Amino acid sequence: MIHARDIFTRSIKLTPTLLMALLVIPVVGGLIGVLLPAFGYIPALDKTTFTLRGFYSLFNTAGFANMLLLSAISSLVSTLLAFIITVLILACYFNSPWLYRIQRLLGPILVIPHAAAAIAISFLITPSGMISRLFSPWLSQWDSPPDWMFPHDSWGISMVLGLTLKELPFLLLMALGALAQADLGAKLRAQHKVALSLGYCPMTAFFKVVLPNLYPFLRLPILAVLAYASASVEIPLILGPNAPPTLAVAIMHWFNDVDLTLRIQASAGAIMQLLLTMGLLLSWWLLEKLTKKFSHGSLINGRREYAGQLIQRFTQVLTFILLSIIMLSLAGLILWSFAGYWRFPDALPSQFVLLHWQHALQQMQTPLLNTVVIGFVATLVAVILTLFTLEAEQLRTRNLSNFASLLIYLPMLIPSIAFLFGLVWLQEQVGSHHAYFNVIFGHLLFVLPYVFLSLASSYRRLDPRFSHLAASLGATPSKVFLRVKLPQLLAPILIAFALGLAVSFSQYLPTLLSGGGRINTITTEAVALAGGASRRVSAVYALMQMLLPAIAFFLAWFIPKLVFAKQTASPHKLQHPTLKQQSKA
């Protein structure tokens, strides 16, 4: 292919390299930035010899083994639960219109920030929360809040509940996305039919025929979810046990400690976290292999019917409970945000007031502005970089290599707590002291993979004949890009933009660390308030966290409709005179 040599084409061709550098250098640099201090090398504290002291003090920390165990078990159990429930829902509703209704109900949860979801769940299960109110006093006989340990139970049950509820919609949507691929979906449905005609009951047919062929499409999302759950900070902070907390939360506390020598221990902890996450990914892979090996016999033993009816009933009840938990959490959040006086066993507040919203909205102005500006700039940069990279792909007429794609998803797979602190150190080294810029850059790392993931398939599906046609009409490459390709991609670009905004709005750790604690967003405020005194203010912040991405997605849905309406409205006006002429004739 012969390429034009204008500035547009040349800069387009450089973008993939730029994009890779923007992702790889901070992540790798950040990892080095914790690796050196982990072995005792911190020039700023006059420590320039390599020692293992950090690891010694880490292993001697009280409750260190518990931290590891808590992180490992909570993430593994929540991922396993989310996966099992996903599979049960798919199996139970495989050929039913309910599958898509459940998808529509669960879909919005995907973009609710982790912090907001955790706050909503904590309001549900706290001693004076919605659950104990609904069952008191008629069933439980409680006149005052019960003395139970939720949401900070030492077993991490609340935390597992939070993680599972947040992971489930993601896995389910990924599975439905795979089934929506025309060829794959049709083939799996046909094979399901074959199994039915061979006498298999629908549930067994799903497990023996559809699942083994669907699982490969779920593997990566599951691993991403597992990696995230093992190192996340927001949900364990709000729903997890305090003494000891999960490893990731402990690391965060050590890094933020005024005692700078704790940095060495924290860095060693970050390395430990990395190993833990990798170990978990490995265990999942092993678990998968073992399951495959030991289930093969039962795949072909000819048994057509297990406890299908029972499992079906169980799944229906489970789905109902899950949806109720979600609805109740949301209702509780809304009620608290408007609640005046609210006596304990009452299911509803005795008065509703706007006071908390008015107060919070006044205090919220700076964080709100920060949230929107940071999100908008980071997403805009991410969308432009992604579009240029995808255009470069089409100019080279081949897709990014697998290795390059893997690099793009690097920030999704590597625990952010493991490299963010190193990144902050790196930013100090290169003299980047502008907190606002640092935060936007930090957000970009996490926004970019999602924007790319969201835009790539639509861009690659564009019919190349349009641009060939435009080029043959004499349009320059930049004109083809701006006037032919982008307008066709308006809807997917806006969706990617909304997704980018949602990802940025939800970032806690990157905001806190890159901003050095000086930049507050709705999310950092919400997390800070979650442990605080006023449940009512906390509810307002959590609802605000949900409202922002909702507005973004509403605009992404509404703007194309508006544009489309204009486009179809204008020809009518033009046609009018001709119509009149015709009727005269």
Next chain:
Amino acid sequence: MHSSLNIKNLTIWREKTQLISLNERIKGGEVLSIMGPSGSGKSTLLNWLTGMLPHGFSAQGTLLLNEQNITQLASHQRHVGLLYQDPLLFPHLNVADNIAFAMPKGNKKQRIEKINDSLTQLGLEGMAARHPHSLSGGQQARVALLRVLLSEPKAILLDEPFSKLDATLRKDTRELVFEQIRQRQLPAVMVTHDDSDAHAAGGKVITLSAHIQETTC
């Protein structure tokens, strides 16, 4: 006892349009061929026979398999085997496992013996451990046939089963399928586009007429 498939006073509607009206009795070893242009309701008939009539269609009539009323049974309880134009072998199982999947429960060793015997019978010896995608189109079609036969169905439905095979392969596979149906005395219904298929089947041929959907503007 002679096996039979009896379609009694069947009428199928799409919304309010009558698509099919049929009253047929198929004896074991016989093939009823259904022909007609696309949209005439051929596959709708198959869907009704398997109990998978989609939303928007309604039917009246009775389906008797060996004099048993199976009209209201779910598809997996009917013992009616299906052979599609695509072999639709399960990609996560090898050839032997694909067949084992279809067979009734039983002694493991006997099942394996039976699989190997039938593979040899159909000229597929040594293919047991192969993966479906490494087989030729004709071999895949034969494995699919074995799969449905060894599931021990009481009747068999053929949905354009030979349309993806080239001319010579088509003739051989067709002969094989019909021979197996005769040997096992299975009542069969075949939907096809192709006159030679219907002719080779040797049974009654019914041609459905096209129903052009009324369009409202």
